[in-house]
Amino acid sequence: MSSPAAGRGPSPEGSAEPLSLSPSSYLVLGLIARHGPMTPYALKIRSGESVGPFWSFPHAQLYSEPDRLARGGLLSEEREPGGRRRRTFHLRPAGRRVLDEWLGDPGTEPAQLRDPALLKLSFADLGDEEGVRRLAERQGEAHRARLADYRRRAEELTDTPEDTARRRVLTIAVCIEEAHLAFWRSLLD
Amino acid sequence: MSSPAAGRGPSPEGSAEPLSLSPSSYLVLGLIARHGPMTPYALKIRSGESVGPFWSFPHAQLYSEPDRLARGGLLSEEREPGGRRRRTFHLRPAGRRVLDEWLGDPGTEPAQLRDPALLKLSFADLGDEEGVRRLAERQGEAHRARLADYRRRAEELTDTPEDTARRRVLTIAVCIEEAHLAFWRSLLD
DNA sequence: GGGTACATGTAATCAGTTACATGATTTA
DNA sequence: TAAATCATGTAACTGATTACATGTACCC
Structure with missing residues (x-):
């Protein structure tokens, strides 16, 4: 690396106010x-x-x-x-x-469940049952594939602190995928 | 996989202009x-x-x-x-x-799980265990409250086609909240 | 008759996305 | 050395959000 141009720019330390953090x-x-x-x-x-x-x-x-x-x-x-x-x-x-x-800070913005498939399902009364069936089939496939992907990823993790954090997150991702999968399957009775 | 009408081309029906549908x-x-x-x-x-x-x-x-x-x-x-x-x-x-x-069309854009709490959890290795515990507590409360809300809403539904569609959506919302809740509780072992 | 909740709309801003463009490395 | 892929960056756009602004009805 080249010599870091230390203190580049005017950097007026105290003038950083309006910055929203996403x-x-x-x-x-x-x-x-x-x-x-x-x-x-x-x-x-x-x-x-x-x-x-x-x-x-x-x-x-x-x-x-x-x-x-x-x-x-x-x-x-x-x-x-x-x-x-x-x-x-x-x-x-x-x-x-x-x-x-x-x-x-233990507070966070609430997670919104923005799933286009659920939006579509919520308008199922405007379409026919056949549409719902096909939607459920497709969603089943999609979630099954994701589930497999998450599980594969989880297997590759070590037990460094970093990977431990990742494992936790993958764990819940798996649980949620399972919930989705069970739901869409239940629509296919 | 189903790409919405974003596809360009000389739209043979030739009605309106390119209008992306969200x-x-x-x-x-x-x-x-x-x-x-x-x-x-x-x-x-x-x-x-x-x-x-x-x-x-x-x-x-x-x-x-x-x-x-x-x-x-x-x-x-x-x-x-x-x-x-x-x-x-x-x-x-x-x-x-x-x-x-x-x-x-049975295809939809995939649902992304954008949960700020999970983002925070994925960086848990940069903070301390106490932070994770407090986060898990708060998330537990939040999801419990949501769960109760969804269940209450579900009870008020009738069996018109419209409400049937709504019931399905609330059903999965409940399942997913349960998954969240179980997860955050499990972190509090 | 004054407050407050409901109802309606516009404007300004921003975050997220798509698209465009090009430099550098690898590989066939 | 040509092609393909990786790496890097900027520009333009636009959907979504915040903020502003006002009108109407109801009720103490």
Whole structure:
């Protein structure tokens, strides 16, 4: 790595106010805190590993979000002078503080169950039974495939703290997939 | 897998322009198909009844979305000349066709499980066990409350076709809440 | 007759997504 | 060396959310 251009930019420490923090923000902060300074591309790869299986972030967002966080003083950016002009983002103390605060706060936004299949099912009275049957079949297949995927992923985990966290999340993902699967199957009686 | 009408091309039917259809679109089309011509406010009320318990649409969207659909030729708009200048939206044949197509197509976009609590849990290795415990407690409470709410709603349903559809959806919502609840409890061993 | 909840709408903003574009490495 | 794939970045768009703003009816 080239010599980090220490303290690049004006960085007026106290002028980072209006910055709303979304799940994407915490994903970025968390990944950098865990793995050290990263490029957006590395974020993309890592995000696939952790929450990836059931919550996908488009790659463009992993370029723009670090930008935002840097503007807000939570990250610092270091840029390769030549070649690909890669940008590497570092966690700043303010970023670590925000992350710790989030981790320590037991409150979260409620999970909304936004499943297009359920929306469709809720309008089943406008269609015919045959439509519901076909929907249930397809959903059964889809959830079965996901379930298999999650189980396979869970098997590959070690018992580092990191993988332990991942295992927990995969555990509930599996439980929820099982619930979906059982439901759609029950519609096919 | 079923790609919605996002496909480009010289649309042989040649009616309206490219209009991307989101879940909000189908919610609006479906509610108007079921209950007849409606104002945005009525849409807001009805949306709370059907998918409302687990998928909330902000009211502003129920004003802008019918607009979009009307511009696309799927709805027609009728406006009160005086007073509140209420807008009432009617389903046009093209709208009914699009709705039927959607209902008949067993494919849907996959449901993503975007639960901020799980994101936080997936970063548990950056915090302490105490944080996880408190998170699990809170999530337990939250899911217990939701579960009770869903069950109460389910009890009030009749057996019209409409309510039958709603009952199915509430059934799976209950199952999923149970899965969440069991999971967070299991973390509190 | 004044407060407050219901009803209706627009405007501004933002997050998330798609699309476009290109540089660098590997591989056939 | 051509093609394919990985890696990197920006631009443009738009659906969704927040905030603003106002009208109407009801009830103490």
